[in-house]
Amino acid sequence: MIDFTLHVNRKNYDVEAMSDTPLLFVLRNNLNLTGSKLGCGSEQCGACAVLVDGESTFSCAIAASSLVGKSIITIEGVSENGTLSAIQKAFLTEIAAQCGYCTPGMIIATTALFDKNPSPKKQDILKALQKHLCRCGSHARILTAINNMQSDHSQND
Amino acid sequence: MTKNPSLLKNPGIDSWISFSMDGLINVRIGKVDIGQKISTAIARIVSEELDLDPKRIMMVMPDTILSPNEGMTSGSNSMEEAGNAIRLASATIREILMELAARELNTSVASLEVTDGTISSRETDRITNYWDLQEGRLFNKAINIEAKVKPGNLYGKSQTRYSGADITNIVTGSYKFIQDVNLNSMLHARPVRPPNINSKLDQIEVEVEGYLKKKGITLIRNGSFLAVAGMDEYEVIKAANTVKRSAVWKQLRKFESASIFEQLKNNKRISFKVLDGIPIEAPIAADKKIAPNIKATYSRPYVMHASIAPSAAVAKFEENELEIWTHSQGIYLLRASLAELFHMPDDKIKIYHRSNSGCYGHNGADDAAVDAALIAKALPGAAILLKWTRQDEHAWEPYSSAMVMELSANIDTKSKIGSWKHSTFSDTHVSRPKPGQKGLGAANLLASRFLDPPIIAKPMPPNKMKHGGIHRNLEPLYGFENQLLIKNLVRNLPHRTSALRTLGAYANIFAIESFIDELAEEICVDPVELRLNYLSDQRAKACIKAVVKEIADIDANQPNHGWGIGFAQYKNSKAYTAVAVHLMVNEAAEIKLLKAVIAADAGQIIDEKGVIAQLEGGFIQAASWTIYEEIMYDDENILSIDWESYPIIGFDNIPDFKTILISMPDEPFLGVGEAVCGPAAGAIGNAVLKATGLRVRQLPMTPSNLRSLALKT
Ligand code: FES
Ligand code: FES
Secondary structure, X not given: OEEEEEEEOOEEEEEEEOOOOEHHHHHHHHOOOOOOOOOXXXXXXXXXXXXXXXXXXEOOOOEHHHHXXXXXXOHXXXXXXXXXXXXXXXXXHHOOOOOOOOHXXXXXXXXXXXXXXXXXXXXXXXXXXXXXXXOOOOHHHHHHHHHHHHHHHHHHO | OXXXXXXXXXXXXXXXXXXXXXXXXXXXXXXXXOOXXXXXXXXXXXXXXXXXXXXXXXXXXXXXXXXXXOOOOOOOOHHHHHHHHHHHHHHHHHHHHHHHHHXXXXXXXXXXXXXXXXXXXXXXXXXXXXXXXXXXXXXOOEOOOOOOOOOHXXXXXXXXXXXXXXXXXXXOOOOOOHHHOOOOOEEEEEEEOOOOOOEEEEEEOOHHHHHHHHHOOEEEEEOOEEEEEEOOHXXXXXXXXXXXXXXXXXXXXXXXXXXXXXXXXXXXXXXXXEEXXXXXXXXXXXXXXXXXXXXEEEEEOOEOOOOOOOOEEEEEEEOOEEEEEEOOOOHXXXXXXXXXXXXXXXXXXXXXXXXXXXXXXXXXXXXXXXXXXXXXXXXXXXXXXXXXXXXXXXXXXXXXXXXXXXXXXXXXXXXXXXXXXXXXXXXXXXXXXXXXXXXXXXXXXXXXXXXXXXXXXOOOOOOOOOOOOOOOOOOOOOOOOOEEEEEEEEOOOOOOEOOEOOOOHHHHHHHHHHHHHHHHHHHOOOHHHHHHHHOOOHHHHHHHHHHHHHHOOOOOOOOOEEEEEEEEEHHHOOOEEEEXXXXXXXXXXXXXXXXXXXXXXXXXXXXXXXXXXXXXXXXXXXXXXXXOOOOOEOOOOEOOOOOOOOOOOOHHHOOEEEEEEOOOOOOOOOOOOOOOHHHHHHHHHHHHHHHHOOOOXXXXXXXXXXXXXXXXX
């Protein structure tokens, strides 16, 4: 076991874990942030995605101890002070989930995309989500939610 | 007399609905949310029937202590059973409370109006409300099955407009799934699986003990059942891998190397003639005078549920009481099976339902619950959170059987279809843990066969229910003359199989809808017209016409493009669904779905967004089975053990949807989660033929299968 500090959702946390413990387990078990999900543990499904310095990162295989000094945002940190982000609102309105297990990862991937590119093209969206699996077939509604958000956005401009 | 099994078993109002003192109402059902959000539709019904703001309605998570026993959640029956029971329970409550209110306000029932539970009358300015009238008492009354329910066309007209499911806690990550159950002093656990189902533990290398001790990990061993438990989840995962490497297994048997399709045709089997959707013991003979002059054989491989989250469970054993948190679809049946396995009385086992990701049938949920219970029994007092790994889920969940469908028909000199024969070969589609037959329940649970002494599952008896397993949708809705329909339950097949969404219907409908197009080509008639000619049911025809209208102006004449349609009425008695698909097949022989049009008649629509979601989600899943999925294995190992070795559909192949709901406010509501799957497969196959000239009869339609088919043709 080693001690280190992680910066998660705009706060510092002192963590005790093994040097190779994946970030996902630290988030879920040490910090009780269970919004990030374990789906495969081998970077194949996207259920565990979090933002690391703004990049969508699968947290199930990357060692937490390698992320000291980086800014980590989990699904719990996407909404600030209880206010849903525009992306969360878009998912909510469109009911873009069936069981919802893949949803946090989908929202993280979409957040990373929009942070970099506020008006992504369809190909950009598909590319950002391609590694995210959904077994319930919520894909169509997820895409609609993202589209709706973009059209709302352009109306505001 | 009601036929609703949920009402027959739980006739009292108090089993379903109670008023709490705080202006809320508690609604309990025995059907569980398996990603299809039944709770949303149920809350909607209560809110409509009692004119309540949906916010006042608390859906209680099912458990074996208070919830009505509704058996299994499966087969799109939730709305028909729980929905019907709740609707009548609500209507009965309304009648009772209106009587009370009329007395209380000294006025007539007819003059009363309800707004969000507050009752007023045109004849007086005094008001009352549900909670004051009921004062937290039980109703102690049976549900009146003739209670006057609100007519379907008035749903959605009340002041508290209903806007669909609230998924706030999902989008914020605060929704608690089974993996997120957090109890005091909880240990993490993982099973340690053998190479395959025919393995027996020989020994574990002794050095492992020292390693585990150092790491504070407990090894649980019961016959050939192995698991590890400890405080730190990642240590537990590593320990599971270490134990796996150091365990030596004997192989009792190899998987048969002959192709599964040969086994399906050649193994021992039990065959039935199917009449009106029911298997009967009768001689199976075709009328020789109208011998078939066109034949085709279709098949699909083993496929899996492949839930996005591996199965999990929490268990705790203390003072001879076993508590289990599980995502099982049948908590009462699981309890009875566990009681049998552990020789415990039912009332010493308490089961609480918690959601996992969507399961679409009988996945590893029950098996994981048993694994957790075995560990909890070995470590009394500790709460055990057991999770299967991705590999466990892929390799050990009960699969959906591979199937072969042989179809043949006679086209007579007048181009009429003079006879129709359909024979389906398959393993069972139902081996859920069920009590009743001695020892059978426990035997269907995965761990049972590895215990000492092992409990080995007996072959499942044939399902003789109307549109049961293999023969679900074996009977076409089309009125062909001289039909011969045969169900073959095949024995001694390599893998454990059970219920996956639609059971046999998906493959049967794929075969029927493909064959109809083949016949249309043979007769030189438009496939849509051929379908309409042989259908007499107007609701069926309306669905087909609705999709055809929608695709009229699709330009599918470009090279490598095509569109096709598929249709079925689920179980010939439930929702009607027609599907049209426009797709293209690219240079790499990959199918690219461009547009999907779905038209469904599911009776009265309670939750429109929910129904559309079910249809589109069902289409996407069925497209995934059809285009991508096949479980691979060699003579000793399952090779489909993760998302790379068992790919499913992704965002790169999602068509644009147009989904049309044909609302029938006066018809009973019907589930749609399963109705769309078979028609989707039929439509995709028929579109691929148009795009490529290839008639794909063997699923899945992967590039390599398409290429080898092209070489053969
Ligand atoms: S759990 Fe991390 S990618 Fe699947
Ligand atoms: S909503 Fe269930 S896996 Fe995506």
